[in-house]
Amino acid sequence: MTSPVSNLLLASLSPAYRHSLIARLKPVSLRLKEMLYDNDGPPKFGHFLTSGMASVVSTMANGSTTEVGIWGKEGMPQSFHLLGNAKVPTCCFMQVAGTALQIPFKELQKEFQEVPEFRECVLQGIQSxxxxxxxxAACNRLHEADERLARWLLMVRDRVGSDSFYLTQDFLATMLGSRRTTVTAAASALQRRGIIKYSRGRMNILDAKSLEEAACECYPTIRNLYQDFFSANLVA
Ligand SMILES: [Zn+2]
Structure with a gap:
């Protein structure tokens, strides 16, 4: 069973408040493709992710899609919804099945408005x-598909805490906003070098160090931001 405090936002709260909040959260399993929010109104729930990974995806008028962000155990994908009533142009669903502690969104809003400690932690997460x-955004504009694929696989690895995870081939293309053939070629090149093995939807990272060398400079920048999530007030 994943520990509730594997969620970094919850881990950063003071023990007394964290305990009272967790008592009001419901442990749930989140299956592959399960929607956490879409562009049709406010979310029903907030999810403190404790394992797995969620993708934030943008869809254009012609139906083409690309991933524009990811969430893992560092936080809560519905954080931005707490800031106001703007219509959200993206949707967010589980890309790697996992678990979360769930709370009705209305209760989450109340917590955000009434508990300064909670509000500060959520805002810190939103900033990071x-x-x-x-x-x-800069990476997707300036860097090539092969180095973005390496960067992305490392980001997933950090969030799921494993060198092995299931990924659909279609989603690899969505993630890169590239043609499927481009993604297949990039993945094949990494596989030939013995860095990854991708078979029947299961991605295995065999050589993380070489994968880091294959990734663009954005990976260490993002890793540092990820590691700094809530670190200023992280409770040991
Ligand atoms: Zn990059």
Whole structure:
């Protein structure tokens, strides 16, 4: 069973408040493709992810899609919804099945409005996530598919805490916003070098050090931002 405090946002709260909050959260399993929010109104729930990974995906008018962000156990994908009533142009679903502690979104809003400690932690997470998004925007514009694939696989590895995870081939293309053939070629090149093994939807990272060398400079930048999530007030 994953520990509730494997979620970094929850881990950063003071023990007394964290205990009272966790008592009101419901442990849930999140299956592959399960929607955490879409662009049709406010989410039903907030999810403190404790394992797995969620993708934030943007869809254009012609139906083409690309991943614009990811969330793992560092936080809560519905954080941005707490800031106001803006219509969200993205959706977010589980890309690697996992677990979370769930709370009705209305209760989450109340907590955000009434508990300064909780609000400060959520805002800290939003700031870190915002900086990661700006790095990803530059990466998607300036870096090649093969180095972005390596960067992305390392980001998933950090979030799921494993060298092995299931990924659909279609999603690899969505993630890179590239043609499927481009992604297949990039993955095949990494596989030929013995860095990864991708078979029947299971991705195995065989040589993380070489994968880091194959990734663009954005990976260490994003890793540092990820590791700094809530670190200023992290409770041991
Ligand atoms: Zn990059």
């Amino acid at each position: 996530h915002g900086f990661i998004l700006s790095q990803l």
